[in-house]
Amino acid sequence: MSEFDDLMRQKAVALKYDPDKNGAPVIVASGMGYLAERITETAMEAGVPVYEDDSLATLLTQLQLGAEIPTELYQAIVDIYIYFLGYVPEQQPEEEAGEEERPGAVMPEGTEPGEEME
Numbered sequence: 001m002s003e004f005d006d007l008m009r010q011k012a013v014a015l016k017y018d019p020d021k022n023g024a025p026v027i028v029a030s031g032m033g034y035l036a037e038r039i040t041e042t043a044m045e046a047g048v049p050v051y052e053d054d055s056l057a058t059l060l061t062q063l064q065l066g067a068e069i070p071t072e073l074y075q076a077i078v079d080i081y082i083y084f085l086g087y088v089p090e091q092q093p094e095e096e097a098g099e100e101e102r103p104g105a106v107m108p109e110g111t112e113p114g115e116e117m118e
Contacts, residue, residue: 011057012036014043015069015077024068025077030061051080 014029029039043050056076060069069077 010036011061012039013060027063027065027067049084
């Protein structure tokens with residue numbers, strides 16, 4: 001399989017959760033291929049943890065931008081929040097010498113690590 005085919009199989013979704021505006025996290029970015037790569041890079045540069053789950057990404061990329069996460073996916077999103085309850089942002093790149101990257105999930109924007117979904 002070519003490098004292009006590998007790139008096109010990549011998927012990424014960014015979520016935002018504002019309990020004052022929405023009852024559930026909302027999709028604020030979604031894409032495949034190069035766009036997925038840019039969403040992930042932007043999240044990592046901003047210190048947002050990234051969680052890799054191809055099955056969940058496949059489901060979420062089928063939803064429209066601005067859509068709330070359907071109730072059927074609440075448990076998967078809660079599992080991501082639980083995974084990151086103890087998340088500590090990694091050091092800046094120049095300080096990371098020799099450290100491995102941690103896999104993660106795009107933490108819903110507007111939510112701090114350790115915050116629980118309401």
